[in-house]
Amino acid sequence: MIKGLFKRFTLTLVLLGLHQLTIAQAEGEVNIDNSDHSTHETHSHHSHTEGEHSEFVPGDFIIHHIADANKIHFFGEGADEISAPLPMIIYVEGEGLDVFMSSAFKSESESHDSHAPSTAQGPSTGVLYTKDEHGITGKNENGELVEIWDVSITKSVFGMLLIITCIILLFTRVAKSYSRNPGLAPTGMTNFLEPLILFVRDDIAYPVIGKEKSKKFLPFLLTTFFFILGCNLLGLIPFIGGFNITGTIGVTIILALLVFIITTINSNKHYWGHILWPPGVPHLIKLIVVPIEMLSVFIKPTVLMIRLTANMSAGHIIILSFISLVFIFNQNFGTGAGIGIGVFSTLFMIFMYFLEILVAFLQAYVFTLLAAIYFSEATQEPHH
Amino acid sequence: MDTLLTPAFGTVFWASIAFISVLVILRVLAWKPILNALESREESIGKALLEAEKAREEMANLHANNEQLLSEARLKRDAMLKESRDMANKVVAEAKAKAKIEASKEVELAREAIQIERKAAVAELKSEVAQLSIDIAERLLREELKESGKQKDLVDKLIQESTLN
Numbered sequence: 001m002i003k004g005l006f007k008r009f010t011l012t013l014v015l016l017g018l019h020q021l022t023i024a025q026a027e028g029e030v031n032i033d034n035s036d037h038s039t040h041e042t043h044s045h046h047s048h049t050e051g052e053h054s055e056f057v058p059g060d061f062i063i064h065h066i067a068d069a070n071k072i073h074f075f076g077e078g079a080d081e082i083s084a085p086l087p088m089i090i091y092v093e094g095e096g097l098d099v100f101m102s103s104a105f106k107s108e109s110e111s112h113d114s115h116a117p118s119t120a121q122g123p124s125t126g127v128l129y130t131k132d133e134h135g136i137t138g139k140n141e142n143g144e145l146v147e148i149w150d151v152s153i154t155k156s157v158f159g160m161l162l163i164i165t166c167i168i169l170l171f172t173r174v175a176k177s178y179s180r181n182p183g184l185a186p187t188g189m190t191n192f193l194e195p196l197i198l199f200v201r202d203d204i205a206y207p208v209i210g211k212e213k214s215k216k217f218l219p220f221l222l223t224t225f226f227f228i229l230g231c232n233l234l235g236l237i238p239f240i241g242g243f244n245i246t247g248t249i250g251v252t253i254i255l256a257l258l259v260f261i262i263t264t265i266n267s268n269k270h271y272w273g274h275i276l277w278p279p280g281v282p283h284l285i286k287l288i289v290v291p292i293e294m295l296s297v298f299i300k301p302t303v304l305m306i307r308l309t310a311n312m313s314a315g316h317i318i319i320l321s322f323i324s325l326v327f328i329f330n331q332n333f334g335t336g337a338g339i340g341i342g343v344f345s346t347l348f349m350i351f352m353y354f355l356e357i358l359v360a361f362l363q364a365y366v367f368t369l370l371a372a373i374y375f376s377e378a379t380q381e382p383h384h
Numbered sequence: 385m386d387t388l389l390t391p392a393f394g395t396v397f398w399a400s401i402a403f404i405s406v407l408v409i410l411r412v413l414a415w416k417p418i419l420n421a422l423e424s425r426e427e428s429i430g431k432a433l434l435e436a437e438k439a440r441e442e443m444a445n446l447h448a449n450n451e452q453l454l455s456e457a458r459l460k461r462d463a464m465l466k467e468s469r470d471m472a473n474k475v476v477a478e479a480k481a482k483a484k485i486e487a488s489k490e491v492e493l494a495r496e497a498i499q500i501e502r503k504a505a506v507a508e509l510k511s512e513v514a515q516l517s518i519d520i521a522e523r524l525l526r527e528e529l530k531e532s533g534k535q536k537d538l539v540d541k542l543i544q545e546s547t548l549n
Contacts, residue, residue: 067388068395089394135392150394157398164406171414178421183428197418218419219411227403249388250395254403313388 056331058324066316068156068248070102070131072241084241086153090122090129092138093147098122098129102152105131156251159243163230171226200225200368208372209379217375220262224255225368232312232360236353246363247313249305256305259371260298267378300374304367311363315356322349 065073073083085103092098105118117132127138127146138148153161170189177190186194200222205214214221231245245251273279275293278286322345330338529535 063388068392150392151397152394153398154392154394156395157402160399160402164402168406168409168413171410171418175414175417175421178418182421183425194422198422201419201422219415220407222415223403223407223410227406248392248395250391250393251399251403253391253396254399257400258403258407 056324056327058321058328061324061327062317062320065242065320066244066247066313068154068244068250070105070152070154072155072158074239074241086155086158088120088152089150090136090138091149091151092122092125092127093149095125095127095140095146098125098127105129155241155243156245156248159234159245160231160251163227163234163245167223167226167230196226197222204365204369204372208369209376213376213379214372216266217262217372220258221368221372224371225364228255228308228367229360229364232363233357235312235316236356236360242316244313244316247309247316249309252305252309255308255367256301259304259374260301263301263374263378264297266375268381270380270382271378300370304370308363308367311359315352315359319349319352319356322352
């Protein structure tokens with residue numbers, strides 16, 4: 001018991017530390033990014049005047065590919081870029097709702113850099129929106145900043161809507177096939193999806209939560225599993241814009257929040273008893289353990305969120321890094337080095353792609369399994 | 385980088401709507417029917433397996449029963465055959481014995497009848513013979529006693545003889 005608590009304590013500390021570290025690092029990188037960007041901009045401007053290609057900055061390249069965007073970028077950069085615009089939906093406080101396509105954003109500086117600040121006029125409110133790498137800001141006619149709520153269909157939102165449409169169509173069809181031929185062996189799509197459904201039920205829900213209690217949680221677990229799996233797999237399809245839905249923190253935060261809400265709603269006296277007054281622990285140690293346990297209630301779903309986001313983003317970052325290697329070598333050591341590294345990078349990317357397919361399934365499994373474990377902890381009956 | 389780590393309002397907004405609606409829709413339209421169908425199919429398969437096992441056991445029982453019945457029937461048939469043979473034998477033996485007795489009775493009767501007939505015949509013969517001998521004796525005596533002297537002699541002689549007796 002004590003050992004387990006100690007283990008959990010150290011784990012929590014490590015996770016907290018990691019979290020702090022990532023935040024600190026992120027802030028640091030933002031600063032670097034900013035300074036980088038300014039130099040990059042002047043640089044690109046400079047090179048533009050010379051009619052040369054802008055210098056390749058792998059950090060920007062990668063971040064822009066895994067970050068959410070207001071367009072689906074297929075290929076090409078700058079003026080050669082081929083991308084699909086997405087609808088912008090912006091609510092301006094006190095002014096009204098603006099709905100327009102993201103293609104309305106025009107760069108002022110005629111720059112080939114597609115990430116340079118660009119502006120668009122709101123069709124119904126007349127607010128001037130400015131988009132840069134920090135997001136979108138709005139200014140009214142008087143040049144004053146206005147409060148805006150950006151609910152645009154971004155790349156991740158679009159991908160998510162695509163996935164949920166697919167999931168709903170797929171599983172309602174599967175459900176119909178069960179009612180059409182009840183008691184018969186599954187065929188077609190049902191045959192393919194049934195093992196996955198049974199996997200979630202028989203290998204996650206039943207052994208962790210128990211057969212009777214899991215009835216309540218199975219719809220959530222199944223939806224989560226297939227939603228995450230669908231989003232992960234969509235992110236692996238090349239040439240459709242490199243979706244990174246499960247690597248977008250806004251999506252995973254909702255999943256984690258729902259896990260937290262369901263855990264808390266279904267928690268019983270036994271669960272809270274173990275958190276607020278852990279039995280069998282000396283009183284002095286309780287002083288340490290109780291706050292940690294209280295924190296762990298929030299840390300657990302947070303960790304779920306971070307794990308999924310980080311894992312999916314990391315996969316994309318690694319693949320993009322190998323792509324970047326080709327350009328870096330091409331730029332610094334000539335075309336020959338670029339081609340040589342290209343062969344090596346491609347081999348590595350093939351390997352990474354296989355790994356990513358595994359990770360897509362693994363992360364969906366891990367998220368669902370841990371959610372199930374938290375549910376089972378919350379609903380556990382006293383056994384001593 | 386900060387866009388990667390801070391959840392964007394729009395994404396959170398759409399993600400919550402999208403995920404919760406897909407959860408509700410699938411819960412009603414998919415998971416419930418699918419899970420129920422799976423469960424009922426599992427139950428029916430389990431039941432079918434149990435029933436098959438039961439049927440097999442029953443078949444085995446039936447087979448054993450049949451065997452037993454057959455052997456019993458065979459035994460019974462043998463017993464019946466034996467009994468009937470015995471009965472037949474007995475009947476034949478009885479009939480034989482009866483016939484023998486009957487026959488011997490007949491013979492006895494016949495013998496008795498013959499005896500009686502013989503006796504009657506002998507008696508008749510005797511009386512015939514006696515009559516004949518008396519007749520002969522009469523005739524003889526008549527012839528003999530025609531002379532008176534001789535009659536006197538004979539009387540004497542008879543007297544003599546009778547006194548001796």
